[in-house]
Amino acid sequence: MKDKKTNTNNSRRSFLKGSAIAAAGFYIVPRHVLGGPGFIAPSDKLRVAGIGIGGMGFSDVSGVFNSGKADIVALCDVDDTRAKRTVDAHPKAPYYKDFRVMLEKEANNIDAVTVSTPDHQHAVAAMMAMKMGKHVYVQKPLSHDIYEARMLTEAAEKYKVVTQMGNQGSSGEGVRKMVEWYKAGLIGEATKVYSWTNRPVWPQGIEWSKNPIAPPADLDWDLWLGTAPYKDYVGNLVPFNWRGWWDYGTGALGDMACHIMEPPFRVLELGYPKSAECSVGSVYVGEFNRGYFPESCPPSSHITLRFDRPGKEDLEFHWMDGGIQPTRPEELEPNEQMGDGGNGVIIEGTKGKMMCSTYGINPQLLPTSKTKDINVPETLYRVPDGDRGHYKNWVEACIAGHGSQEFKNLSSPFSVAGPLTESVLMGNLAIRSYDYRTPRVDGNANQFDYPGRGIKLLWDGPNMKITNFDPANQFVKREYREGFSL
Known part of the structure; x- marks a missing residue:
C-alpha cells in the first residue's frame, strides 16, 4: 500500500520549539484564603483535557472529574460517535479532533491531560503535553515501544510534571499487603514468578484484510492512524480489535501485563530484565501449513x-497468555481457584508461596488457610478508596505539585510505570524476534529460516539494546509518520 503522509502546518511543527507555552503554568490560590478547610475554590480545581475520550477514555475522564477536584476544560477524539458520551457529559468543554491543535489552542486553559488513545499514540500525546509543562495521566501500557517508555520516564523528571499510568490496581490494598508480607519474610527469598491471562479476547495471529472499505463518516481515519504507517481502512479493527496488530497495539501483554505483572514487579523491586525468550502459539491455514x-x-x-x-x-x-497457565501449586486444594481463574500471579519463595488475582486483588499465602493467621503491621501508605482512588491520587498530586507529599504518595508515576512497561514490552520484543524470518541461503523464494526461534535475547537495559541478535533491535523504536515526534 502507498504511504500517505499526514499534513502538518507550521504552527504545529514550531509549537514545541517555543518557550512561552512551556513556561506557562497555573496559579493556585490556597483554599484556606477563600473558604476554610475543605472548601475547594475554583482556582483549586485542576483543569484537565482528555485525549481519546471513548471507551476507556470515558472512564478516565469520569474518574478524574468524579474526584471532585477537577474540571474538564477540553476534549479530543478522532471518532465522534465514540466521543459522544463524554462530550455530552461535559458540554462546556471545547471538542477537537487533533490533540496537537487542542494543546496549542487551549494551552493557557489546561493544567493536565489524560491520554486514553490506542497504544501507538500514547507517547506522542503525553510527550507534547509534558513539554508544555502539563501533568499527564496515561493509560496502560505507558507506551507502544521500549524507547518511548524510556523517553517518557526521563521527560517526567526533566519537566517536573506529575504523572500516573492507568493501572489502577497499583493503588489497591492487595499489592501493598504483598509487599509487606514479602518484607516480613513470609515466603523467604523469591525464586520464580508465574503470571498469566486469558487474553486476547480479540483476533490475533491472522492476516490483514485484503478488502479495504471506506471509513465511517464520523471517524477521521488519517488522524486515527497517527504515528503508524498509512493503510486503507478495514473492518473489524476500530474501536477494539486494533490491540492485535503491531502497528497499533501491544497484544495481550500490553493489555493486561501492566495490571498483572505490577504486583510482583513492585514486591520484588525489579529493574530491567537481563534476558527474554519465548514460544508462541500457531495458527494453521489449510490442513498443515x-x-x-x-x-x-x-x-x-x-x-x-x-x-x-x-x-x-x-x-x-x-x-x-491465550489460555496458557502454569501448573497448579500442590498447596492449592482441588476445588480452590488459581488466581481468579483466567488471570493471576504466583510468587514462589524459598519458604513458601503467595498468590493474587488481577490488579493484586485477593492476595493469599499458600496454602490459603495460612492467610487468616497473618499478623504483619501496615507500613506502606494506603490510597484512600484503593484502586478507585487512583484518579484522585493523581489529581491531588497535580494540585500539590511535583515533589510534594501527595506526589510522593503516587502509586504509578512514570518513574515506576516506565521501567515496568519496559519489562512488559521486552516480552513483545521476544515474540517479534521469534517470528522474524529470512530467506534461506538456497534462494528458494518459498523457503525461510527463523533465526530468532530457540534463542535467548540478551538485553543491555541501560543502552536499550539486544546484544546477541541485532534484528530484534528494530522493534525497540519505531519510525513515525511525518507530523509526529517525541
Whole structure:
C-alpha cells in the first residue's frame, strides 16, 4: 500500500520549539484564603483535557472529574460517535479532533491531560503535553515501544510534571499487603514468578484484510492512524480489535501485563530484565501449513524473563497468555481457584508461596488457610478508596505539585510505570524476534529460516539494546509518520 503522509502546518511543527507555552503554568490560590478547610475554590480545581475520550477514555475522564477536584476544560477524539458520551457529559468543554491543535489552542486553559488513545499514540500525546509543562495521566501500557517508555520516564523528571499510568490496581490494598508480607519474610527469598491471562479476547495471529472499505463518516481515519504507517481502512479493527496488530497495539501483554505483572514487579523491586525468550502459539491455514502473519500478534505466548539481582540468584519470571497457565501449586486444594481463574500471579519463595488475582486483588499465602493467621503491621501508605482512588491520587498530586507529599504518595508515576512497561514490552520484543524470518541461503523464494526461534535475547537495559541478535533491535523504536515526534 502507498504511504500517505499526514499534513502538518507550521504552527504545529514550531509549537514545541517555543518557550512561552512551556513556561506557562497555573496559579493556585490556597483554599484556606477563600473558604476554610475543605472548601475547594475554583482556582483549586485542576483543569484537565482528555485525549481519546471513548471507551476507556470515558472512564478516565469520569474518574478524574468524579474526584471532585477537577474540571474538564477540553476534549479530543478522532471518532465522534465514540466521543459522544463524554462530550455530552461535559458540554462546556471545547471538542477537537487533533490533540496537537487542542494543546496549542487551549494551552493557557489546561493544567493536565489524560491520554486514553490506542497504544501507538500514547507517547506522542503525553510527550507534547509534558513539554508544555502539563501533568499527564496515561493509560496502560505507558507506551507502544521500549524507547518511548524510556523517553517518557526521563521527560517526567526533566519537566517536573506529575504523572500516573492507568493501572489502577497499583493503588489497591492487595499489592501493598504483598509487599509487606514479602518484607516480613513470609515466603523467604523469591525464586520464580508465574503470571498469566486469558487474553486476547480479540483476533490475533491472522492476516490483514485484503478488502479495504471506506471509513465511517464520523471517524477521521488519517488522524486515527497517527504515528503508524498509512493503510486503507478495514473492518473489524476500530474501536477494539486494533490491540492485535503491531502497528497499533501491544497484544495481550500490553493489555493486561501492566495490571498483572505490577504486583510482583513492585514486591520484588525489579529493574530491567537481563534476558527474554519465548514460544508462541500457531495458527494453521489449510490442513498443515502454519500461516505467517508478522503484522499480527500471536494467539498465545509463553515468555520467560530473567532478572539479575545483585548478591542473589537470578529471578525467573514467566508470562503466559491465550489460555496458557502454569501448573497448579500442590498447596492449592482441588476445588480452590488459581488466581481468579483466567488471570493471576504466583510468587514462589524459598519458604513458601503467595498468590493474587488481577490488579493484586485477593492476595493469599499458600496454602490459603495460612492467610487468616497473618499478623504483619501496615507500613506502606494506603490510597484512600484503593484502586478507585487512583484518579484522585493523581489529581491531588497535580494540585500539590511535583515533589510534594501527595506526589510522593503516587502509586504509578512514570518513574515506576516506565521501567515496568519496559519489562512488559521486552516480552513483545521476544515474540517479534521469534517470528522474524529470512530467506534461506538456497534462494528458494518459498523457503525461510527463523533465526530468532530457540534463542535467548540478551538485553543491555541501560543502552536499550539486544546484544546477541541485532534484528530484534528494530522493534525497540519505531519510525513515525511525518507530523509526529517525541
